[in-house]
Amino acid sequence: MDRRKSLLLVDDEDSTLEMLAANLSAQFDIRLALTGESALAACEEALPDLLILDVDMPGLSGYDACRALKALYPDLPIVFHSAKTSIEERLLGYAAGGDDYLPKPFDPSELSTKIGLQLSRVDRAREMSGQLDEAMNAVMSTADMVGEAGVALSFQRALNNCHSYDAVAEALFESLQAYGYDGCLQLRGRRDTVSRNSKTQCSALELSLLEHVEQATGSERIRSLGPHTGFAYGSVTLFVRDLPMDRSALDAAAADKAGRALDNIALLVEAMTSRLIALDNEMTSQELAEIRQLIQITRRALTDIADSNHRLQTAVRSQFEELQHQFEESFIHLGLTSPQEDHINLLITENRDRLLGVLKEGQANEDFLGRVIRKLGTFI
Numbered sequence: 001m002d003r004r005k006s007l008l009l010v011d012d013e014d015s016t017l018e019m020l021a022a023n024l025s026a027q028f029d030i031r032l033a034l035t036g037e038s039a040l041a042a043c044e045e046a047l048p049d050l051l052i053l054d055v056d057m058p059g060l061s062g063y064d065a066c067r068a069l070k071a072l073y074p075d076l077p078i079v080f081h082s083a084k085t086s087i088e089e090r091l092l093g094y095a096a097g098g099d100d101y102l103p104k105p106f107d108p109s110e111l112s113t114k115i116g117l118q119l120s121r122v123d124r125a126r127e128m129s130g131q132l133d134e135a136m137n138a139v140m141s142t143a144d145m146v147g148e149a150g151v152a153l154s155f156q157r158a159l160n161n162c163h164s165y166d167a168v169a170e171a172l173f174e175s176l177q178a179y180g181y182d183g184c185l186q187l188r189g190r191r192d193t194v195s196r197n198s199k200t201q202c203s204a205l206e207l208s209l210l211e212h213v214e215q216a217t218g219s220e221r222i223r224s225l226g227p228h229t230g231f232a233y234g235s236v237t238l239f240v241r242d243l244p245m246d247r248s249a250l251d252a253a254a255a256d257k258a259g260r261a262l263d264n265i266a267l268l269v270e271a272m273t274s275r276l277i278a279l280d281n282e283m284t285s286q287e288l289a290e291i292r293q294l295i296q297i298t299r300r301a302l303t304d305i306a307d308s309n310h311r312l313q314t315a316v317r318s319q320f321e322e323l324q325h326q327f328e329e330s331f332i333h334l335g336l337t338s339p340q341e342d343h344i345n346l347l348i349t350e351n352r353d354r355l356l357g358v359l360k361e362g363q364a365n366e367d368f369l370g371r372v373i374r375k376l377g378t379f380i
Contacts, residue, residue: 004029005119010039011054011081020052023108036060040068047073050118055082063096070097077118081106148264151178155268159275165194168275173198175268179261183240186210190280210237222266229262231269235276238269
């Protein structure tokens, strides 16, 4: 049920106030005042929905009272009631801040019409003001969301240029600060573990908080820590300060902001997890490329060694054969007996075969290394 509107009637003549009240009391709650000063006091006590104000009054005139009231209550509708109806008087009323002018003696239907128009105008203004507030709130909320989306997009672009765990951590903390939050982070990759806050390495207390987030029971990846929130996404553990999951104690705007922040930060962590996997894959690919290069170098080295060993064996055999031939030619001049010649030939042959045997052992080692290299090549 709509509340009855209240009117304050101000006039220094009791008879005028009685006639006004008689015409209006059926529709409105009526209060009366005999002077401009008492009208100000009555408004201070309880502001009416509309004020009907006489112009000529002892003490504070109607125009002066209007100026004083409008300075305090600019939205209060004021209808002047006066026998002075010239255009000059109406301009004075307008300059004082009045909203309408009712001549004396009043016509009841005109009185009701003017009051109704002013009250409707105020109601429409209030309704439009509320709609404007809602629209502005929607615009501001949309602007906030657009700005938050921009932070997420910037983070995605920054990740593409991150080629280390520390660079990924730096990009995340920049985005967190853009959202108005801070905390600490641990990244666990294939090569390394990075634990840090926005400025430096994690303190012992921060490490314990991250460990608590990681070891908390339950399948939820986003975990409430009183007024704070933890994110546990496999290789990424994040603790965000002053971001509560329970938003029941917050006002609507703060609760909405916190809810969006939870969603946005979760998206950042998911993107960061994917980037860590990509970094590990890049590192693995780089290591495989280095292994392939090493195998190629080793293969070339083994080929060179085998060629060198083959040339060495040929040279050794040739040198021993030449040595043996020279000794056989010298036997005639040395006057050696047949047993002595046979003994020297045997020594030469044994040493030749022993040296060639050593070289063959090296060849066997080369063959073994070659088989190892070929086997490794099948795994990459």
